[in-house]
Amino acid sequence: MEEILREFKRFIKKKGLKYTQEREEILKEILSIKDHFDVEELYFRFKEKNSKISKASIYRTLSLLVEGGYIQEVYRQDGHSHYEVTLHKTPHLHFICIHCREVQEITDERLNGLIKEYEEEREYKLLTYHLEIFGLCKACRRLKL
């Protein structure tokens, strides 16, 4: 945690920007979230603890965090973006149930292998990837929807 914050400060400084309380506070809050999150969720959390961080700042900081590779936009649901922390996580895919909206993560080294292979084969410089599988989860499937 401390290490990530220090690293983020370095990142901000290197860009000639200022390391503000708001930026640190936003990253701290994000690091405390286990699952996926969206702007509303973050805003709500700040409201709850009487922090008056604005949505504008949240949006602005999220851009920086994506740029620095700290978080990723992983999928879109209900017309807006959902994010997750990238650091210390193996690349993985998301299974999204279109009925109950549950999101499950699946990690598979074979998938990462395939993607690395495409990268080398075509001489791409891979930055990130998203694999989203849409369908019905085991439970919702049983409801015969």
Next chain:
Amino acid sequence: MEEILREFKRFIKKKGLKYTQEREEILKEILSIKDHFDVEELYFRFKEKNSKISKASIYRTLSLLVEGGYIQEVYRQDGHSHYEVTLHKTPHLHFICIHCREVQEITDERLNGLIKEYEEEREYKLLTYHLEIFGLCKACRRLKL
């Protein structure tokens, strides 16, 4: 083509909806597009041929086409959705160059195999999947961006 239109008519009828000229015209136009498309592109094409189909109708018909599995929303760029025709296409992934914005398709049976495996393993009912790889293409990579 004719077969797809007939099948779409059946789909519309089964839902108790009306098979209108606009819906058919929109699907026809989409089937004539090789690559990916977005709402603007479609709207522009209708304008060009003096067809007065509205954006509202385009949006409404796209929803139906997605629901029926005729098209898929494949990625988001510049704040809006991009689609492609699903029928007769093998599932595939998209490599999106963040610099020149070129989108390349990659098909790999091994990937489809892996996904089928996840589906069976977890007893999901898979509907569709999207795999997007973001990075730099061979050409843009050379520019050392």
Next chain:
DNA sequence: ATTAAAATTGAAAATCAATTTCAATTAGAG
């Protein structure tokens, strides 16, 4: 073919996520 009811249309208004503007505040180099 007419007709009537219900669905669909285009145009405009509304919605909503995301971005931008701007005056006031703050970080941080010197």
Next chain:
DNA sequence: CTCTAATTGAAATTGATTTTCAATTTTAAT
């Protein structure tokens, strides 16, 4: 501490998508 440029929150704006609604069209039943 001081100064300048960057950042902030709030409000305005943008732009995609959705909704509203009166006029039109489809289609099933006459």
